[in-house]
Amino acid sequence: MTGTLSQTAAPETTIAVALDGVTRTYRSRAGDVHALRGVTHAFPRGSFTAVMGPSGSGKSTLLQVAAGLDRPTRGEVTVAGVALTGLGQTELTRVRRDSMGFVFQAYNLLDALTAYDNVALPARLAGRRVHRDAVIGALDQVGLDGLAKRRPPELSGGQQQRVAVARALHSRPDVLFADEPTGALDRGSGRQVLELLRRLTDDHGQTVVMVTHDPLAASFAHHVLFLADGQVVGRLHQADASRIAAAMNELER
Numbered sequence: 333m334t335g336t337l338s339q340t341a342a343p344e345t346t347i348a349v350a351l352d353g354v355t356r357t358y359r360s361r362a363g364d365v366h367a368l369r370g371v372t373h374a375f376p377r378g379s380f381t382a383v384m385g386p387s388g389s390g391k392s393t394l395l396q397v398a399a400g401l402d403r404p405t406r407g408e409v410t411v412a413g414v415a416l417t418g419l420g421q422t423e424l425t426r427v428r429r430d431s432m433g434f435v436f437q438a439y440n441l442l443d444a445l446t447a448y449d450n451v452a453l454p455a456r457l458a459g460r461r462v463h464r465d466a467v468i469g470a471l472d473q474v475g476l477d478g479l480a481k482r483r484p485p486e487l488s489g490g491q492q493q494r495v496a497v498a499r500a501l502h503s504r505p506d507v508l509f510a511d512e513p514t515g516a517l518d519r520g521s522g523r524q525v526l527e528l529l530r531r532l533t534d535d536h537g538q539t540v541v542m543v544t545h546d547p548l549a550a551s552f553a554h555h556v557l558f559l560a561d562g563q564v565v566g567r568l569h570q571a572d573a574s575r576i577a578a579a580m581n582e583l584e585r
């Protein structure tokens with residue numbers, strides 16, 4: 333661990349991800365676009381939060397900035413006690429690799445590799461030793477330990493997405509970021525993935541931050557954070573899909 337990281341690390345924190353006054357302005361020839369305007373929010377450890385809001389409200393930008401894939405114009409992002417601002421690219425890459433997992437709408441699995449090898453691949457690419465128990469453990473967590481030798485084309489869409497979740501969990505991340513993880517799935521498969529994300533938080537203390545357009549998907553989360561025009565405009569706790577849909581309708585009016 334580098335000096336910067338050890339100075340800023342606070343492992344006892346109950347906050348997995350904190351955004352403090354985060355602004356992100358895109359500068360373009362047509363003028364400035366204020367994608368995030370002073371967002372302050374703490375994602376507690378072991379919580380499942382859905383981020384919702386109308387198209388263009390800043391959801392993807394929030395996820396990118398929280399995950400250190402993009403830097404805020406102003407404000408601070410802290411992940412697992414580490415302040416990301418001021419970290420160099422190498423340190424940032426290391427924090428991302430060690431503390432964060434990512435799941436996207438597209439599973440991004442390699443068809444030529446088995447489920448096992450897809451889960452192990454990021455660690456292998458990073459030159460790290462792969463422990464069989466850890467890979468099987470990650471597949472077990474997503475309910476696929478019996479299918480470790482299958483290749484993606486031999487799995488359903490929902491099973492493929494669960495392999496992608498296992499791959500993200502293999503590094504034991506502090507936080508799992510998911511961007512529309514059920515966007516490409518039918519309702520039943522999507523439900524399995526959402527139940528899995530909820531179980532990971534309830535039973536294993538995993539923190540999950542998920543961007544979604546779908547009120548039903550968001551209803552699996554503990555908390556829903558609503559964005560509009562780059563700002564946090566509402567929060568719901570343990571809400572059902574109809575309540576979330578009503579809140580979205582209000583925002584889209």
Ligand SMILES: Nc1ncnc2c1ncn2[C@@H]1O[C@H](COP(=O)(O)OP(=O)(O)OP(=O)(O)O)[C@@H](O)[C@H]1O
Pocket residue numbers: 358359360365366367385386387388389390391392393394
């Ligand atoms: N690279 C960029 N350059 C300029 N403007 C951008 C860029 N990326 C996003 N924006 C703008 O920032 C605002 C927020 O975009 P963002 O993608 O975060 O919204 P979103 O809520 O995820 O939208 P959607 O639901 O449509 O995916 C939008 O006005 C968008 O046009």
